[in-house]
Amino acid sequence: MAKTLSEKVWDAHVVAQGEGDTPDLLYVDLHLIHEVTSPQAFDGLRAAGRKVRRPDLTVATEDHNVPTLNIDKPIADPISRAQVEALRTNCDEFGVPRYSLGHAEQGIVHVVGPQTGLTQPGMTIVCGDSHTSTHGAFGALAFGIGTSEVEHVLATQTLPLKKFKTMAVTVNNQLPAGVTAKDLILTIIAKIGTGGGQGYVLEYRGEAVRNLSMEGRMTMCNMSIEGGARAGMIAPDETTFAYIQGKDRAPKGKDWDEAVAYWRTLPTDADAKFDHEVILDASTLSPFVTWGTNPGQGVPLSAVVPDPADFSDPVERTAAERALVYMDLTPGTKLKDIFVDTVFLGSCTNGRIEDLRAAASIIEGNKLANNLKMIVVPGSARVRLQAESEGLDKVFVAAGAEWRNAGCSMCLGMNPDKLSSGERAASTSNRNFEGRQGPGGRTHLVSPQVAAATALLGHLAEPKDLGM
Amino acid sequence: MEAFKTHTGIGAPLRRSNVDTDQIIPAEYLKRITRHGYEDGLFKAWRDDESFVMNHPIYKNATVLVAGAEFGTGSSREHAVWALMDYGFKVVISPRFADIFRGNSGKGGLLTAQVSDEVTEQLWAYLEQSPGAEITVDLPTQTITAGAISASFEIDPYVKWRLVEGLDDIGITMQQLEQITSFEHSRAAWRPKTLS
Numbered sequence: 270m271a272k273t274l275s276e277k278v279w280d281a282h283v284v285a286q287g288e289g290d291t292p293d294l295l296y297v298d299l300h301l302i303h304e305v306t307s308p309q310a311f312d313g314l315r316a317a318g319r320k321v322r323r324p325d326l327t328v329a330t331e332d333h334n335v336p337t338l339n340i341d342k343p344i345a346d347p348i349s350r351a352q353v354e355a356l357r358t359n360c361d362e363f364g365v366p367r368y369s370l371g372h373a374e375q376g377i378v379h380v381v382g383p384q385t386g387l388t389q390p391g392m393t394i395v396c397g398d399s400h401t402s403t404h405g406a407f408g409a410l411a412f413g414i415g416t417s418e419v420e421h422v423l424a425t426q427t428l429p430l431k432k433f434k435t436m437a438v439t440v441n442n443q444l445p446a447g448v449t450a451k452d453l454i455l456t457i458i459a460k461i462g463t464g465g466g467q468g469y470v471l472e473y474r475g476e477a478v479r480n481l482s483m484e485g486r487m488t489m490c491n492m493s494i495e496g497g498a499r500a501g502m503i504a505p506d507e508t509t510f511a512y513i514q515g516k517d518r519a520p521k522g523k524d525w526d527e528a529v530a531y532w533r534t535l536p537t538d539a540d541a542k543f544d545h546e547v548i549l550d551a552s553t554l555s556p557f558v559t560w561g562t563n564p565g566q567g568v569p570l571s572a573v574v575p576d577p578a579d580f581s582d583p584v585e586r587t588a589a590e591r592a593l594v595y596m597d598l599t600p601g602t603k604l605k606d607i608f609v610d611t612v613f614l615g616s617c618t619n620g621r622i623e624d625l626r627a628a629a630s631i632i633e634g635n636k637l638a639n640n641l642k643m644i645v646v647p648g649s650a651r652v653r654l655q656a657e658s659e660g661l662d663k664v665f666v667a668a669g670a671e672w673r674n675a676g677c678s679m680c681l682g683m684n685p686d687k688l689s690s691g692e693r694a695a696s697t698s699n700r701n702f703e704g705r706q707g708p709g710g711r712t713h714l715v716s717p718q719v720a721a722a723t724a725l726l727g728h729l730a731e732p733k734d735l736g737m
Numbered sequence: 738m739e740a741f742k743t744h745t746g747i748g749a750p751l752r753r754s755n756v757d758t759d760q761i762i763p764a765e766y767l768k769r770i771t772r773h774g775y776e777d778g779l780f781k782a783w784r785d786d787e788s789f790v791m792n793h794p795i796y797k798n799a800t801v802l803v804a805g806a807e808f809g810t811g812s813s814r815e816h817a818v819w820a821l822m823d824y825g826f827k828v829v830i831s832p833r834f835a836d837i838f839r840g841n842s843g844k845g846g847l848l849t850a851q852v853s854d855e856v857t858e859q860l861w862a863y864l865e866q867s868p869g870a871e872i873t874v875d876l877p878t879q880t881i882t883a884g885a886i887s888a889s890f891e892i893d894p895y896v897k898w899r900l901v902e903g904l905d906d907i908g909i910t911m912q913q914l915e916q917i918t919s920f921e922h923s924r925a926a927w928r929p930k931t932l933s
């Protein structure tokens with residue numbers, strides 16, 4: 270029978286087929302853990318006298334809580350420190366390898382998997398973090414789980430799950446110059462809504478997707494969750510293989526050939542059926558930003574803040590009214606007339622080397638706008654080293670930006686990097702919820718290119734506005 | 738896990754859609770390493786607002802939350818479920834739940850009852866008219882009764898079975914260890930490992 274990519278990966282991991290209402294028992298190839306969603310799971314294991322079944326398929330990193338300054342000193346916040354220390358003790362007790370602060374591979378969990386070569390096509394990958402969907406860029410079935418499920422995977426290396434529905438998101442033609450993967454995914458979310466992908470695995474395909482780099486693909490798959498989907502996937506191709514080849518944990522020699530031969534069988538069969546399909550024309554897209562407090566509340570950067578009265582759906586109208594109050598915005602204001610206090614470049618959506626390069630190329634030789642603060646946070650220690658070897662840190666610092674150590678940083682208000690109440694940010698992260706970047710903080714989600722142009726001009730802007 | 742059959746308790750009307758997990762419990766509470774004691778973080782930002790419905794003393798002992806669509810979107814934090822349960826909620830009623838939240842709820846023992854938009858509206862109207870009124874949720878028959886309202890709700894049949902029986906997932910899977918081991922024998926040797 271013809272199958273989609275996600276169905277092939279699913280079927281290859283069924284340990285026990287469920288009957289009737291019983292879910293399938295699915296094998297997990299890679300379990301990524303971090304300090305926030307794992308302590309209660311390890312406690313559960315201890316209480317039941319259970320072991321970690323496959324420490325060799327599990328790896329931990331420290332990201333959500335870690336400071337991005339003074340990382341050689343003990344973590345100042347005692348609660349954050351306790352959580353990070355609990356992770357270290359738990360990993361050591363149960364034999365799970367960990368990339369702790371100071372380790373070259375430490376960083377945001379969804380940057381670590383791909384950079385080490387652990388993320389490969391055709392795998393099942395889980396993590397107690399919703400943005401696990403990022404790894405789907407490689408043609409892996411990757412999704413976020415809760416702490417009870419973390420415990421379940423630690424104990425059994427499996428998860429009981431019902432098959433997801435499939436949705437094709439086909440993006441025809443090419444993206445215009447200056448329009449990025451971030452703009453594309455923000456456009457898709459605005460189109461399908463924050464609940465549009467619910468219950469589905471999205472498969473992104475079409476010419477515009479094929480043309481994306483691996484890092485662009487990761488940006489897209491990362492935000493599948495903002496469209497309500499459990500996972501996002503892109504069929505592996507030569508771009509994927511080239512990215513993986515030579516990485517530490519990539520198959521080598523004969524294994525490589527065997528792996529690639531298998532990976533080539535994964536793309537969706539020509540006559541396979543999706544439960545649903547959405548089609549977009551990439552050539553009509555432009556830089557996209559959010560104006561509201563959920564990632565679906567976005568418009569092209571050239572547009573104006575919408576009027577809630579124009580929403581026909583009463584639920585959306587109320588949501589828009591609330592969002593505008595929180596965001597302190599008036600309908601009809603040009604997005605490009607919105608001034609920001611802070612620019613955050615980083616996160617598992619846009620904290621990779623290409624993102625830093627793209628922003629640096631715009632910022633190079635220029636100065637940040639007056640009174641504007643920009644923090645640049647590489648997604649991992651390795652990304653940071655790479656950027657420094659290319660001199661990108663100097664570009665940012667010369668412009669007046671802060672160059673930080675790796676972590677989730679200002680993506681969420683859980684570590685010292687926070688917005689103050691009333692502060693407005695252009696952020697390359699993935700969530701603009703009320704208080705997400707700090708209580709009372711206001712977030713506009715943007716691409717790294719828009720973040721960089723905004724940092725120079727002080728208001729939401731694209732490179733074109735700088736004459737680039 | 739405690740078996741869930743029928744529950745009757747005070748219903749709290751939360752007239753909002755897209756209640757994301759950051760609203761249910763903010764990130765700062767995620768720093769804790771314990772599994773209980775999250776009730777003080779529930780709807781934290783909103784509780785500072787005096788007019789917020791849950792601040793009314795009548796809802797102090799509420800156990801059934803009636804919320805708008807897309808409840809529990811956002812991050813996968815299971816703390817959202819714990820915070821609701823620690824506060825005393827046994828049931829959340831909504832027209833649509835985010836997938837991960839619904840999954841987490843089933844594991845924690847919080848019942849997510851999915852009803853139509855109309856039923857949600859009826860329940861809100863009823864609860865707003867008679868603050869402190871009770872709602873009865875019967876899991877085996879999948880029915881909700883409140884005043885003159887009687888409606889059925891949807892729930893995944895497997896989750897229902899587990900809740901009704903009070904079974905925990907790891908225990909169920911542990912009975913399939915042989916199959917897991919034999920699956921592991923058939924995995925390709927080149928699959929990546931984190932330890933070498």
Ligand code: SF4
Nearest residue numbers: 400616617677680681
């Ligand atoms: S960078 Fe943000 S979205 Fe990504 S894992 Fe960290 S907190 Fe979550």
